[in-house]
Amino acid sequence: MTATSQPMPFSVPQALEAELDALAARYPEKRSASLMFLHALQDHFGGVSREAVEWTASKLGLQPINVYELVTFYPMFRQETLGRNQIKVCRTLSCALAGAYELREHFCSKLGLDAAKHGPQTTPDGKFTVEFVECLASCGTAPVLMLNEELWEKVTLPEADRMLTLCRP
Ligand code: FES
Numbered sequence: 001m002t003a004t005s006q007p008m009p010f011s012v013p014q015a016l017e018a019e020l021d022a023l024a025a026r027y028p029e030k031r032s033a034s035l036m037f038l039h040a041l042q043d044h045f046g047g048v049s050r051e052a053v054e055w056t057a058s059k060l061g062l063q064p065i066n067v068y069e070l071v072t073f074y075p076m077f078r079q080e081t082l083g084r085n086q087i088k089v090c091r092t093l094s095c096a097l098a099g100a101y102e103l104r105e106h107f108c109s110k111l112g113l114d115a116a117k118h119g120p121q122t123t124p125d126g127k128f129t130v131e132f133v134e135c136l137a138s139c140g141t142a143p144v145l146m147l148n149e150e151l152w153e154k155v156t157l158p159e160a161d162r163m164l165t166l167c168r169p
Pocket of ligand 1: 139144
């Protein structure tokens with residue numbers, strides 16, 4: 001697995017474990033619940049760590065490799081932990097021309113992240129993850145970004161600053 005930016009504490013809450021146990025019991029083959037386990041763990045922890053892979057394998061009577069191959073095959077799974085606030089800046093053509101690169105650099109500079117690095121960047125306190133994504137289907141209102149589940153359009157640098165004050169603690 002790739003290295004994580006910080007150790008991911010791993011302890012599955014009892015309620016979540018009970019929910020997943022009930023889910024696994026619905027399948028004649030427990031391994032059929034693998035993807036649902038991984039989605040639930042990613043939702044809870046912000047990513048699928050090695051510990052999450054091992055825990056899932058042990059719960060479903062599989063080898064860790066049987067679970068790990070799912071994590072690496074499906075692009076919706078992440079092995080690194082994401083921040084509590086996710087800022088996804090569109091970098092496709094319209095947004096790139098309208099200032100997406102400046103916008104990402106601005107966030108990185110404000111949050112002490114290295115804009116020269118590729119891929120998602122997460123602050124050491126786990127509060128923010130900043131990353132580029134491809135077209136968010138709002139090209140006419142570029143530059144756009146997603147702050148968690150919300151789409152922001154025609155984002156200016158002062159708006160970007162304001163946005164940071166509205167984020168989850
Ligand atoms: S190019 Fe950014 S939303 Fe389409």
